[in-house]
Amino acid sequence: MFNSTKEFIKEYKKTFENLYAFTYDQGTNEQQYIALGTLIKNKLSKNWQDTREQYLNDKVKQVYYFSMEFLPGRQLKSNAYNMGILPIIEAGVEELGLNIDQLIEAEADQALGNGGLGRLASCFMDSLASLGIPGNGNGIRYQYGLFRQKFVDGYQVELPEYWLRNQNVWETRNDQSSYIVRFGGNAWLEMDHQGHLIPKYEDTLNVLAVPYDTPMVGYRTKKINNLRLWSAEIPVEEEENYRTIQETEPIKEITQVLYPDDSNFEGRLLRLKQEYFMVSAGVQSIVKQIRKYNLPRKYFPEKIAMHINDTHPSLVVPELMRILIDEEHLSWEQAWEITVKTCSYTNHTVLREALERWPIDMMQSLLPRIYMIIEEINQRFVEETLPLYGEKLTWQTAILQDGMVSMAHMAIIGSHSVNGVAQLHTEILMNDVLKGFFTIYPEKFNNKTNGITQRRWIHLANPALTQLIDEKIGEGWKQNPAELKLLKSFEHDEETLNELGEIKYQNKVKLVKYIEEVQGIKINPNAIFDVQIKRLHAYKRQHLNALHILDRYLRIKENPSMDIQPRVFIFGAKAAPSYQYAKQIIKLINSIADLVNNDPDVGDKLKVVFFENYGVSLAEKIIPAAEVSEQISLAGKEASGTSNMKLMANGALTLATLDGANIEIKEYVGDENIFVFGLSSQEVTELGENQTYNSRYLYDSNDRLNRVLNALVDGTIPNAQQEGGAVFDALVHYNDEYFVLEDFDDYIKAQDEIDIVYSNKNEWNKKSLLNIAASAPFSADYTIKKYTDEIWKAKPQCSGKEG
Numbered sequence: 001m002f003n004s005t006k007e008f009i010k011e012y013k014k015t016f017e018n019l020y021a022f023t024y025d026q027g028t029n030e031q032q033y034i035a036l037g038t039l040i041k042n043k044l045s046k047n048w049q050d051t052r053e054q055y056l057n058d059k060v061k062q063v064y065y066f067s068m069e070f071l072p073g074r075q076l077k078s079n080a081y082n083m084g085i086l087p088i089i090e091a092g093v094e095e096l097g098l099n100i101d102q103l104i105e106a107e108a109d110q111a112l113g114n115g116g117l118g119r120l121a122s123c124f125m126d127s128l129a130s131l132g133i134p135g136n137g138n139g140i141r142y143q144y145g146l147f148r149q150k151f152v153d154g155y156q157v158e159l160p161e162y163w164l165r166n167q168n169v170w171e172t173r174n175d176q177s178s179y180i181v182r183f184g185g186n187a188w189l190e191m192d193h194q195g196h197l198i199p200k201y202e203d204t205l206n207v208l209a210v211p212y213d214t215p216m217v218g219y220r221t222k223k224i225n226n227l228r229l230w231s232a233e234i235p236v237e238e239e240e241n242y243r244t245i246q247e248t249e250p251i252k253e254i255t256q257v258l259y260p261d262d263s264n265f266e267g268r269l270l271r272l273k274q275e276y277f278m279v280s281a282g283v284q285s286i287v288k289q290i291r292k293y294n295l296p297r298k299y300f301p302e303k304i305a306m307h308i309n310d311t312h313p314s315l316v317v318p319e320l321m322r323i324l325i326d327e328e329h330l331s332w333e334q335a336w337e338i339t340v341k342t343c344s345y346t347n348h349t350v351l352r353e354a355l356e357r358w359p360i361d362m363m364q365s366l367l368p369r370i371y372m373i374i375e376e377i378n379q380r381f382v383e384e385t386l387p388l389y390g391e392k393l394t395w396q397t398a399i400l401q402d403g404m405v406s407m408a409h410m411a412i413i414g415s416h417s418v419n420g421v422a423q424l425h426t427e428i429l430m431n432d433v434l435k436g437f438f439t440i441y442p443e444k445f446n447n448k449t450n451g452i453t454q455r456r457w458i459h460l461a462n463p464a465l466t467q468l469i470d471e472k473i474g475e476g477w478k479q480n481p482a483e484l485k486l487l488k489s490f491e492h493d494e495e496t497l498n499e500l501g502e503i504k505y506q507n508k509v510k511l512v513k514y515i516e517e518v519q520g521i522k523i524n525p526n527a528i529f530d531v532q533i534k535r536l537h538a539y540k541r542q543h544l545n546a547l548h549i550l551d552r553y554l555r556i557k558e559n560p561s562m563d564i565q566p567r568v569f570i571f572g573a574k575a576a577p578s579y580q581y582a583k584q585i586i587k588l589i590n591s592i593a594d595l596v597n598n599d600p601d602v603g604d605k606l607k608v609v610f611f612e613n614y615g616v617s618l619a620e621k622i623i624p625a626a627e628v629s630e631q632i633s634l635a636g637k638e639a640s641g642t643s644n645m646k647l648m649a650n651g652a653l654t655l656a657t658l659d660g661a662n663i664e665i666k667e668y669v670g671d672e673n674i675f676v677f678g679l680s681s682q683e684v685t686e687l688g689e690n691q692t693y694n695s696r697y698l699y700d701s702n703d704r705l706n707r708v709l710n711a712l713v714d715g716t717i718p719n720a721q722q723e724g725g726a727v728f729d730a731l732v733h734y735n736d737e738y739f740v741l742e743d744f745d746d747y748i749k750a751q752d753e754i755d756i757v758y759s760n761k762n763e764w765n766k767k768s769l770l771n772i773a774a775s776a777p778f779s780a781d782y783t784i785k786k787y788t789d790e791i792w793k794a795k796p797q798c799s800g801k802e803g
């Protein structure tokens with residue numbers, strides 16, 4: 001690497017001049033960043049190559065994580081950090097007279113994902129590499145990432161996010177590993193001379209899948225894994241068939257843009273094309289890779305694990321069958337055994353409207369050979385299940401039902417492992433949503449509670465906190481997160497608690513400055529920073545948060561001289577562009593913000609900040625300054641949540657329903673150090689089943705609710721008549737699908753409790769410390785270790801403590 005700052009400076013200047021033919025001081029921030037990234041990437045290449053060769057030579061078992069989304073964010077700092085060269089680079093850049101933060105921010109935030117699921121995939125890539133586990137990512141190189149969100153008059157407007165505008169220094173295009181993916185046309189089987197059934201195709205649309213590989217750098221290890229993202233192009237030998245640019249559109253559009261929906265299934269043909277494109281290219285390249293191991297086919301599952309991240313890559317199952325049967329000439333039975341042993345599947349949602357089901361005729365005409373295989377998988381499943389479990393269960397679990405292909409059923413039947421992402425979520429899968437499958441395959445089901453990489457979310461995002469932890473308990477926690485619990489011994493140490501409080505305060509001051517810069521809102525850094533950052537969805541109940549803010553506002557208006565703990569409510573959330581209600585909630589909150597922030601009676605007792613364009617980079621700014629973590633989804637709906645873990649690890653106290661991983665947070669941190677409110681998931685189920693819920697009655701009978709709901713429609717909030725009305729109607733007239741009104745009182749109570757506890761700073765800091773101390777189990781390193789030991793059966797290739 002670099003032995004000194006001097007050496008770094010020399011190499012940096014050379015890299016810059018080689019790239020641009022002028023000196024670095026004449027360049028833009030972007031060019032200065034590109035030179036720095038290029039230099040770092042060059043430094044990686046040797047280890048990257050060595051890792052690939054070692055995996056091949058030792059024929060190690062490799063994991064392939066198939067995901068339609070990866071959400072890594074910016075990579076300069078995390079790569080430099082994991083390589084152990086961040087201090088040298090920071091010093092060198094400063095000596096060159098450049099500003100490191102400006103260079104870092106010149107990198108595009110790679111947002112090839114919607115939210116939790118995509119970010120989880122990227123945390124997992126970081127942990128796989130850091131643990132030295134041979135793990136590869138497989139996804140799509142979308143040209144446009146998740147839309148850029150702007151507010152115009154408080155309304156969300158979506159702009160295209162062309163993240164590739166500047167050069168992407170981390171990727172390498174590997175033409176020699178391109179594959180053809182076939183769509184449409186006709187497919188049939190013909191017998192050849194040896195009696196093999198050979199598939200024949202005609203009139204197919206052939207698309208070239210070109211891989212772009214990105215190094216996944218582990219923390220303090222020399223092992224570097226690979227993230228392979230596929231791009232769709234015209235096959236070179238077919239170029240002459242395309243006479244106009246327009247004719248090439250149907251191919252290029254396959255990898256043009258990420259679908260911005262995260263909780264609603266819309267069955268667009270293009271989406272199905274994306275899914276098969278990514279799956280087919282990935283499986284083909286794995287099969288080619290494993291041929292190099294030169295082992296009999298039956299060893300396939302001992303050398304390869306393919307993970308299906310939600311149902312989006314479920315076509316891995318029939319695609320692997322296709323290749324094993326059509327190209328490797330295995331029998332159905334042999335191919336099926338290999339497929340089930342190789343594949344595993346994670347479920348990320350229990351929302352009905354999010355379940356992926358494709359019309360049979362769409363599947364059949366787009367993927368005729370694949371559909372033949374799906375039909376046979378289904379037929380064999382039905383033949384086996386029917387005599388053992390009877391008609392009801394069989395039709396309920398079949399892949400084909402009501403003219404649709406159920407992608408979840410295909411993933412479950414074709415995998416040896418099915419997991420949920422938090423204890424409660426897995427229980428709901430087993431006892432409710434996937435009950436039929438749990439009866440048939442109890443041994444497949446298991447839980448893997450989500451985790452986050454502390455490297456990005458503590459070490460890098462919160463250096464002051466990291467330093468404090470190092471001072472108190474040493475650096476061991478960085479390799480061995482369990483040591484974080486040593487912090488607990490400082491719970492009565494006033495000096496430590498004050499230091500912790502001071503760090504939080506300084507982080508808040510920084511965020512205050514940033515808020516003033518970008519939003520022009522003046523914030524009192526002594527206020528409580530209350531944060532809800534996640535996609536906007538009715539089940540996540542940002543509108544419950546809004547009702548509480550409104551209630552506070554009305555209380556202050558009633559008595560402007562009241563003594564109340566100042567509070568800043570911070571939101572970050574994108575709504576799916578077609579999700580009208582979510583967009584109305586955004587507009588409503590923005591209007592409440594306008595009202596509250598500009599009312600002289602309110603002063604700094606209450607402020608509302610809704611950040612534009614929430615994403616990984618913004619999260620890194622907000623989370624270290626957060627004091628209250630809003631995790632207020634209706635119990636039973638949020639599979640896990642991961643912002644809850646990031647906020648806890650940064651010392652925020654959680655205000656939560658008993659949902660997703662909140663339950664585990666409560667178990668680890670203890671009841672005294674978390675604020676819990678609301679219905680339990682069992683109560684939600686009962687309330688839904690006995691059909692006695694009457695939100696209108698709550699509106700009529702609860703004065704406080706009545707007042708706050710009326711404020712939505714009586715003109716209290718300027719410029720939000722329509723949106724206030726929409727929320728009012730959903731809550732009062734359409735019986736409040738997510739029981740917002742039912743949980744309202746309890747939520748307000750918990751919020752008032754927070755004010756009381758906060759008034760004793762020492763007490764608050766102690767709880768904050770205990771949250772950090774209890775956050776270790778949510779390290780993605782542990783989660784990945786469990787996946788590796790229990791599902792993938794892969795082996796670490798290094799101690800994780802070298803270099």
Ligand code: 26Q
Nearest residue numbers: 116117120259261262348421638639640641642
């Ligand atoms: C499906 C079909 C067509 C178009 C889009 C989609 C689609 C895309 C993304 C469906 C769902 C998603 C994303 C889901 C997601 O992020 N789920 C979250 O996953 C986290 C990681 O496990 C959990 O912590 C969250 O609870 C869960 O909501």
